[in-house]
Amino acid sequence: MYAYDQFDERLVRERVAQFASQVERRLDGSLSDEEFRPLRLKNGLYLQLHAYMLRIAIPYGTLSARQLRQLAHIADVYDRGYGHFTTRQNLQFNWPKLKDVPAILGLLADVEMHCIQTSGNCIRNVTADHFAGVAHDEIEDPRPSAEWIRQWSTLHPEFDWLGRKFKIAVSGAPHDRAVLKAHDIGVQILRDPVTQQIGYQLLVGGGLGRTPMEGKILREFLPREELLGYLEAVLRIYNLEGRRDNKYKARIKILTHEIGIKAFRAKVEEEFARIDSTNFGADLEEFSRIAAQFAPPAYDNLPDVSRKLEVAQAGDEELARFVEHNLYRHKRKGYTAVTISLKAIGQAPGDATSLQMRVIADLAEKYSLNEARVTHMQNIVLPDVRLDDVPEIFAVLRENDLATANVGLITDILCCPGLDYCALATARSIPLAQTLSRHFADPIKQKEIGELSIKMSGCINACGHHHVGNIGILGLEKKGAESYQITIGGDASENFALGELLGPGLPEQNVPEAIDKVLGVYLALRQPGESFIEAYRRLGLAPFKAAFKEVADAVA
Amino acid sequence: MAAVKRPHMPVMLVANDLLEGDVVFAATEGWTRDPREACIARDDSHAQALESFAADEFRLARIVDPYLVEVTLNAKGHPVPRHYREVLRMLGPSNRLDLGKQADFKF
Known part of the structure; x- marks a missing residue:
């Protein structure tokens, strides 16, 4: 990991002092709201629907165990015991008080972190x-x-x-x-x-x-x-x-x-x-x-296959499923990158409690060369894990509601905070994500559907990347009520594509049924081994649109 | 010039506490965090008085972002915003009933 030099350290400390002074001057009235607003935004501090929100930069998503523990500490002392990992690999606290923000920035500086350029019209966190x-x-x-x-x-x-x-x-x-x-x-x-x-x-x-x-x-x-x-x-x-x-x-x-x-x-x-x-x-x-x-660590020369993991999997169906979906091939033999899903069934995507942050910090320290990564999919990766250690890691994750084996599957839903927190949102997104997560909870059904991304935003600003979801959902206001438009065919990868609209927006309660219809077309018409997005590219929009229309017509 | 559109009565006035960020409501005197204690304006002159109070408080760096919210009154006489956004703002996150005013005031 990158370690701050004297310039980084000084810059961050100076910014803490500067912002503390700006807060003081705002509170004594010598800075107007108009003057203060862009200054707080330059330090990642928004005023949201219920409270201030502080966005903390996690450059390229990389966190040490120490940093993650400090975030947990801030969550407990200055927030409500949890944080939200975002679609830009950052972390947001939803309930900080303005008077506490200078102290929070000081705690972040202690672990080489900050909120600089996480908002405002500038070059954002890379x-x-x-x-x-x-x-x-x-x-x-x-x-x-x-x-x-x-x-x-x-x-x-x-x-x-x-x-x-x-x-x-x-x-x-x-x-x-x-x-x-x-x-x-x-x-x-x-x-x-x-x-x-x-x-x-x-x-x-x-x-x-x-x-x-x-x-x-x-x-x-x-x-x-x-x-x-x-x-x-x-x-x-x-x-x-x-x-x-x-x-x-x-x-x-x-x-x-x-x-x-x-x-x-x-x-x-x-x-x-x-x-x-x-x-x-x-x-x-x-x-x-x-x-x-960032020089590669001193990896051990390990065999390609872990007998220990194979034996453990044979006796534990859940572990086997976790290995199938949450492990990514490492460049070194005998190692793997483990994705910890922050999408437990029915949970708000990307949210983690302070306890879960500490658990992940401990695992990173013990099993992953002291490092964790935040993904834009709102999960956490332990990048350098020995295959032999996966059973122990899985056991700890399972105890802490972090072992959901759904990476890349239909319940690995990317979702912005929506109108439950965000002042810009036009509709809620989290409750619908939770409903869909429960609707598709069955692991056998998820496996049958295979690789498929649902991405959901609570407004057109698209923090939830809905345009590039295989299934994209956009929450809008329609006649004074929440309404959800569905697109399909989006792709966030090198085969980038923007999704196409299936039809008119639906009330929240009709969205699962509409997605069932879309999936019905896919499951009926797919060729062997063909993923949803591949089938969509071959079949085009028409058959999906026709199936969707049945739901839309019934609602209209 | 088009006339400024005034809200339908009744209304309450909502803002954020500058120091803490909490959603606050103009009360008969000062501010309250409990929407049940919000002052309800039933005519435009009362609404304007609330706005004028909020403008003074904004200048004194006590609150930010004040605006009027259209409400109806429930059987207990408590305000219920007409728009779902303001209902959520009054209650707290709908996925976390342990947070926000819905938890603080046991709605």
């Missing part, structure tokens, strides 16, 4: 593949690049007040687990087929929200030494030419769409040529310094 450094299909660990970008973008004076927020994600594997194409900039690490040199492919102008768009290739290959200079050029063009007259048209995706990718590319290249690259030359040294901190 996200990455949650299997970074351990995935079997990886070209290069994306964390050094993500950390490099984090350092470049933190308090960048030129990009502190952009037209709108700006999100960057990094992946080092060909299989995209970081939803690169839904980001303002997606950074894909790749190897030049001719020179074998490692560099970056840059995607630009992706995004979800009210105007969903797929990121387009801006640069096919960028040598490492040019990354930060090129990002600087992209941000500069966006900052200068992005719209500021209408917040709904202020994201970079609108700029690239309106002028076209070719014209945008030409502007960036022209700006990049003007940038004095010697300013960034020294950064390769910084990259090497960072990369050294």
Whole structure:
């Protein structure tokens, strides 16, 4: 893991003192609400439906056991004993008091954490593949690049007040687990087929929200030494030419769409040529310094197969199911990456109690080289686990309602907080996620349906990624009541696709029935081994739409 | 210029406590966290008086985001917001009945 140097430490401590002073001045009236609002947002502090909400940055989702324990401590002392892991790999506390936030920021600084740039019109926390450094299909660990970008973008004076927020994600594997194409900039690490040199492919102008768009290739290959200079050029063009007259048209995706990718590319290249690259030359040294901190640990040479795990599985059906669904192939023999599902049947997706955080911290410390990862799917990964240790880990998880074997299945629902917490939401999302989770709880049924993602948002801002769910659900207001639109065919991977609308919105109670109809079509028409999304691509929207119409007509 | 749309009566005035963030309601005197104690305005002049009180309190850095909420009154005379958003805001998260005002005041 990256450890703060004296600059990181000082920067974070100074920010704590600065925000403490700002809170003090707000309370004594010397800062107006209008003046204070953007300052609190720059520190991740929102005012939500019931209370303040504090969003804590977890850079590229990486947490140490110590950090996770500190989050549990904050949850107990300053919040209500739980936290919500978000779809951008962060953590949100839903009930902090303004007067306590400086103390919370101090506790975060003690463990090299902060809330800087988790809100506001700036470059947000950088996200990455949650299997970074351990995935079997990886070209290069994306964390050094993500950390490099984090350092470049933190308090960048030129990009502190952009037209709108700006999100960057990094992946080092060909299989995209970081939803690169839904980001303002997606950074894909790749190897030049001719020179074998490692560099970056840059995607630009992706995004979800009210105007969903797929990121387009801006640069096919960028040598490492040019990354930060090129990002600087992209941000500069966006900052200068992005719209500021209408917040709904202020994201970079609108700029690239309106002028076209070719014209945008030409502007960036022209700006990049003007940038004095010697300013960034020294950064390769910084990259090497960072990369050294992510050097692979001293793995043991282990056999490919764990007899111990095989024997344990043979006598424990639940463990066998957990192994089937929650383990991901590690680059090293005898190791695995374990995904801990925060989607227990009937639970609010992404929520974890302070006790569960401590349990996961203990497991990370004991079995996973002291590290855990937050996934954008709102689960937690133990990245470096010996196959031999899986039975012990599973036993602890089972005792703490953390052993649900549903990763990638229909109950692994991605879901924003919705109107139960969020001031922007138009409908609730959590209760419907809980209903669907119970509706599809049967593990045999889940296995029969196979790989399928449900993603749900409580408003068009799409924090719940509904456009890229195989089944997407969007909660809206219709005639003074909550109503849910369903799309199908969305795909968050490298085969990125936006879902298509099945028909009119439905009341909450009719959604499970409608999804049953959609699944009925899939189960009846699928070919052997064909996943839901593959079947959808072959069959098209029509048969699903026809089945959905039966429910929609009955409701209308 | 179009006339500013005024809410249907009755209304209550809701805001957030600046220091704590809690949802608060304008009461007969000052603020209350218990919506059952909210002051109910049945005509526009009373509603305007609530808004004027809230504007003063906002300037004094006691509350933020004040606005009027249209309500009906239940059999006990307690306010029930007309819109589901405001009902949720008054009660707390519907998936966590142990949190929010629904828990604090045992609704």
